[in-house]
Amino acid sequence: MKGKNIIITGASSGIGAELVKILSSDNKIFAVSRNISNISETPNIKAYSCDVSKAENIDLLFDEAVNFFDKIDVFFANAGFAYCERIQKSDWNHIDEIFSTNVKSVFYSLCKLKEISEDKPFKFVITASAFSYISMPGYSLYCSTKFALKGFADAYRYELDKCQKLILVYPVATYTKFFNVAGSDKMLWPRQKPETVAKAMIKGVRKSKENIYPSFLFRILLLVARILPLFYIYVKLEGKKFRKNNKFSN
Numbered sequence: 001m002k003g004k005n006i007i008i009t010g011a012s013s014g015i016g017a018e019l020v021k022i023l024s025s026d027n028k029i030f031a032v033s034r035n036i037s038n039i040s041e042t043p044n045i046k047a048y049s050c051d052v053s054k055a056e057n058i059d060l061l062f063d064e065a066v067n068f069f070d071k072i073d074v075f076f077a078n079a080g081f082a083y084c085e086r087i088q089k090s091d092w093n094h095i096d097e098i099f100s101t102n103v104k105s106v107f108y109s110l111c112k113l114k115e116i117s118e119d120k121p122f123k124f125v126i127t128a129s130a131f132s133y134i135s136m137p138g139y140s141l142y143c144s145t146k147f148a149l150k151g152f153a154d155a156y157r158y159e160l161d162k163c164q165k166l167i168l169v170y171p172v173a174t175y176t177k178f179f180n181v182a183g184s185d186k187m188l189w190p191r192q193k194p195e196t197v198a199k200a201m202i203k204g205v206r207k208s209k210e211n212i213y214p215s216f217l218f219r220i221l222l223l224v225a226r227i228l229p230l231f232y233i234y235v236k237l238e239g240k241k242f243r244k245n246n247k248f249s250n
């Protein structure tokens with residue numbers, strides 16, 4: 001990708017920070033997260049502090065981005081987080097918080113980009129997850145947000161013009177602060193580096209692929225799972241441990 005105007009949410013760490021690092025040499029980047037203290041601004045990078053869980057903040061984000069560059073070529077909807085938990089009580093705000101960040105902000109940003117672009121080309125890239133396919137004990141709310149992204153995208157894609165691409169990315173467990181933020185002391189399997197994910201995303205976006213699987217092993221396992229229920233067995237085993245320990249442990 002060269003000479004593109006790109007918005008990246010979740011740009012302050014992990015996968016988003018890798019995207020900024022790789023793409024900023026040849027493109028203009030509008031780098032978004034709540035804490036922007038570690039995003040270094042350059043002539044190609046504009047750091048923008050924004051909590052994407054609120055519609056009015058996303059409206060302002062678009063206003064500012066369109067001031068920074070006149071049109072938006074690529075939007076990476078990458079901000080997101082998980083809870084690793086046993087749900088103990090009914091808590092509307094707890095559910096709302098994760099759905100607002102992981103789901104509603106993505107749907108809203110996509111509809112907004114479509115609205116302002118009309119029939120002009122753009123690429124909208126969503127960081128979904130391997131958990132868009134597999135429900136893991138302890139991650140029920142998180143998995144449901146990632147399933148929702150896939151469900152929405154697979155249908156909404158048909159509402160876009162042919163020159164407008166909607167791309168989903170399915171990383172497996174990635175070495176970022178994601179698991180710490182989720183409150184888990186265990187990283188799941190299979191695993192990969194954020195750099196691997198970012199590179200696979202850029203390659204897939206360049207080729208306008210609808211689905212990007214940064215882990216080749218996961219892609220193979222998904223195919224094998226059609227005949228041999230390996231994920232089902234893995235989830236059952238993790239579920240047993242989860243029940244016993246009240247949390248994950250190695």
Ligand SMILES: NC(=O)c1ccc[n+]([C@@H]2O[C@H](COP(=O)([O-])OP(=O)(O)OC[C@H]3O[C@@H](n4cnc5c(N)ncnc54)[C@H](OP(=O)(O)O)[C@@H]3O)[C@@H](O)[C@H]2O)c1
Nearest residue numbers: 010012013014015033034035051052079080173174176178
């Ligand atoms: N790591 C994994 O194993 C894994 C696997 C599959 C999918 N994913 C997905 O990959 C994406 C990136 O995660 P990561 O692994 O790179 O984790 P990370 O290092 O924790 O990065 C998450 C990013 O999202 C930002 N963010 C979170 N809530 C936000 C909000 N309300 N408004 C604006 N920015 C917000 C964070 O910045 P601030 O806190 O400064 O706002 C941070 O930049 C997420 O969507 C995650 O679900 C991760």
